[in-house]
Amino acid sequence: MKKLTPEQLSRLHNHLLGNSTNDALITELLDHLACEAEEYLWKGYNFDLALEKITQEANTKAVKYLRETYQHEVAMTAEQLENASLDDIIFEFRNKAYGAYDLRQSYPFALRSALILGVGLFMMLMAFLSGMAQGSWSFLSTAGMMWMLGVCGVAYSLGTWFFRKAPHRYAVPA
Amino acid sequence: MEATSNEFLRGTLKTIVLKLLAEQGRMYGYEITQSVKERTNGEITLTFGALYPVLHKLEQEGFLLTESEEVDGRLRKYYTLTPSGSATAIQKVSEFERFVEAMQILLQPQQGLSIG
Numbered sequence: 001m002k003k004l005t006p007e008q009l010s011r012l013h014n015h016l017l018g019n020s021t022n023d024a025l026i027t028e029l030l031d032h033l034a035c036e037a038e039e040y041l042w043k044g045y046n047f048d049l050a051l052e053k054i055t056q057e058a059n060t061k062a063v064k065y066l067r068e069t070y071q072h073e074v075a076m077t078a079e080q081l082e083n084a085s086l087d088d089i090i091f092e093f094r095n096k097a098y099g100a101y102d103l104r105q106s107y108p109f110a111l112r113s114a115l116i117l118g119v120g121l122f123m124m125l126m127a128f129l130s131g132m133a134q135g136s137w138s139f140l141s142t143a144g145m146m147w148m149l150g151v152c153g154v155a156y157s158l159g160t161w162f163f164r165k166a167p168h169r170y171a172v173p174a
Numbered sequence: 175m176e177a178t179s180n181e182f183l184r185g186t187l188k189t190i191v192l193k194l195l196a197e198q199g200r201m202y203g204y205e206i207t208q209s210v211k212e213r214t215n216g217e218i219t220l221t222f223g224a225l226y227p228v229l230h231k232l233e234q235e236g237f238l239l240t241e242s243e244e245v246d247g248r249l250r251k252y253y254t255l256t257p258s259g260s261a262t263a264i265q266k267v268s269e270f271e272r273f274v275e276a277m278q279i280l281l282q283p284q285q286g287l288s289i290g
Contacts, residue, residue: 003246025226027242027249028203032222034248035204058222066223073227074234 002041004034008051012037015055019063022070023095029066033058109164113157120153183218187228189270190220192237192255192263200254203229229253237262 004012012033016026033054040050071093076084091101127147131137138144194206201209206229207220232238237259242249255263 006247009248024230028226028251029222031202031245031248031250032204032207032226034246062221062223066226069223070227070230073231 002038004037004041004047008037008047009034011051012054015051015058016063019058019060020067021063022067022093024093025066025070029058113161116153117157120150120157123147123150124154125150180224183220183224186270187220187224188232189266191225191228191232192259193267195238195253195255196260196263196267200252202250202252232259 009030013026013030016029016033021029036054036057037047037050040053041047045053076089076092081089087101087104095101123146127143127150130143131147134143139148190210191206194209195201198209203222203225207222207225210218210220229238233240233253237256238253239256240251240253242251244250
């Protein structure tokens with residue numbers, strides 16, 4: 001049995017990408033077309049001819065038909081639609097791993113963190129200025145309390161941000 | 175042939191896929207198209223445009239399990255039936271057999287009906 005070389009595979013892959021194949025289908029389609037190509041090679045065609053035959057078959061129209069049937073077939077059921085958010089509906093069949101969907105999902109959390117952080121910093125600044133103006137410092141005064149509250153707020157928002165979101169979420173898995 | 179057979183095929187594609195998987199156990203997409211082509215002597219050819227949506231739909235409905243394996247530098251996705259998939263396969267095939275029998279009765283020329 002003849003095998004495809006990596007560069008022949010990547011040519012097929014590029015062809016599929018060029019026809020904007022579904023994310024969910026592209027690895028399977030690549031395998032499918034590669035199997036077909038190998039069959040042609042086995043029958044004695046050279047790779048270029050095989051590729052031409054395959055790209056003829058898997059042209060933009062065929063891939064578009066595939067995408068449409070796919071979206072029609074694998075669409076959300078009525079039950080799923082009931083529980084789906086607007087984001088889920090808009091981003092069905094689209095990339096959810098990173099980018100816009102991810103940003104939208106984490107928006108309430110980011111907003112809350114930013115609010116607590118902002119208020120905390122403001123309280124710390126006010127307490128600091130009032131301490132400077134008075135020339136003396138006591139943690140038991142109003143300014144001292146504000147300072148401590150501000151520090152808590154800042155620490156809380158930075159801490160939750162770090163544990164929920166932060167670098168490790170965006171790290172490339174090994 | 176192409177266009178008309180497609181029309182008949184659309185409703186039976188699920189049954190075909192389930193039946194093949196029930197017999198063979200574990201298959202990947204291209205294998206399914208080839209096996210259909212061989213067994214029907216090329217009379218029925220599944221296009222990838224028709225096959226993969228059905229496979230994914232069946233997976234979504236919980237009838238199929240998938241596992242990916244690397245073969246010759248590319249990922250190959252194998253499908254197997256779940257228990258509920260096996261049950262559905264049996265049910266669909268028997269339903270389809272009844273349908274085919276009924277169709278054959280319909281297609282036979284009617285004899286002697288005008289007498290009675």
